[in-house]
Amino acid sequence: MAAKETILVVEDEEKIAEVLKSYLEREGFSVATAKDGEEALRLYATLSPVLVLLDLMLPKRSGEEVCREIRARGNTPVIMLTAKTEENSILGGLAIGADDYVTKPFSPRQVVARVHAVLRRAGTAQTEPLRFDGGFLTIDTTARTVMRDGTLVTLTPSEYSILVALATNPKRTFTRDELIHLALKDDFEGYDRVIDTHMKNLRQKIEPDAKQPRYLLTVHGVGYRFGGGAT
Ligand code: CA
Numbered sequence: 001m002a003a004k005e006t007i008l009v010v011e012d013e014e015k016i017a018e019v020l021k022s023y024l025e026r027e028g029f030s031v032a033t034a035k036d037g038e039e040a041l042r043l044y045a046t047l048s049p050v051l052v053l054l055d056l057m058l059p060k061r062s063g064e065e066v067c068r069e070i071r072a073r074g075n076t077p078v079i080m081l082t083a084k085t086e087e088n089s090i091l092g093g094l095a096i097g098a099d100d101y102v103t104k105p106f107s108p109r110q111v112v113a114r115v116h117a118v119l120r121r122a123g124t125a126q127t128e129p130l131r132f133d134g135g136f137l138t139i140d141t142t143a144r145t146v147m148r149d150g151t152l153v154t155l156t157p158s159e160y161s162i163l164v165a166l167a168t169n170p171k172r173t174f175t176r177d178e179l180i181h182l183a184l185k186d187d188f189e190g191y192d193r194v195i196d197t198h199m200k201n202l203r204q205k206i207e208p209d210a211k212q213p214r215y216l217l218t219v220h221g222v223g224y225r226f227g228g229g230a231t
Contacts, residue, residue, distance in 0.1 A: 004030040007115065008049040010040040010066065011081065012058055016104075020053060023108040024115065037061025041069055044076075051119060053111065054098070055081045071097035077118045081106070101181065121168045130167055132228050137206055137215060139167055146206065153205045159198055163206070166216065166226040175223040199224060 007029045011017040014035075021031040032047055034040040036059040044052065044066075052070060056063035067078050080101040099118050102111050129140035138147040141164060146153045155163065161182050166174060174182075176195045199218075203210040217227040 005050040006030045008052045010034045011055040051077045170226045173219045173225040
């Protein structure tokens with residue numbers, strides 16, 4: 001068996017850190033914990049973790065600062081742990097390069113699921129392009145390009161982020177809120193409508209028939225999910 005992959009949990013609330021550690025260890029990860037931002041960066045440098053779970057409100061260095069430092073050093077996925085009231089911080093964190101976030105209070109199981117999803121997504125960044133319907137739709141996350149029926153499609157960064165999030169998590173329904181955080185970073189205006197507009201534009205760009213979407217499906221009352229199997 002390969003050496004265990006290390007996850008760094010940065011959290012000053014000991015109870016939360018302990019719970020996450022035990023759940024992640026049960027999943028086969030090796031887990032290191034840091035109680036403040038300085039310790040986090042020290043451990044990050046020595047352990048080369050595959051992923052960092054990062055609390056925002058930390059002693060010594062803030063979660064944002066830690067995230068920015070990690071981003072300056074490489075592509076290690078970062079999932080932020082935030083209180084729901086810290087919405088501005090969530091958006092700020094995503095803007096400085098966090099890959100995902102979980103709001104407190106969370107269930108440890110939910111965090112574990114996110115960890116797997118983010119690692120899967122990070123993994124696809126170095127591998128083959130995603131192909132759907134025999135290559136009708138092709139998403140190359142390394143080159144950051146999308147082809148529809150052999151033709152390069154020009155997407156805005158927001159449209160691209162939404163499409164990749166949906167296509168790499170085909171069973172998951174994303175709420176509009178989640179898509180907002182993924183797509184809009186620090187743009188706060190016109191939430192739900194903005195996502196619907198992005199979807200409309202995306203459908204026109206990538207669907208065989210935008211009026212009868214096959215990839216970007218509406219889940220009524222909730223949000224959107226990806227349809228269509230990879231080939
Ligand atoms: Ca904290």
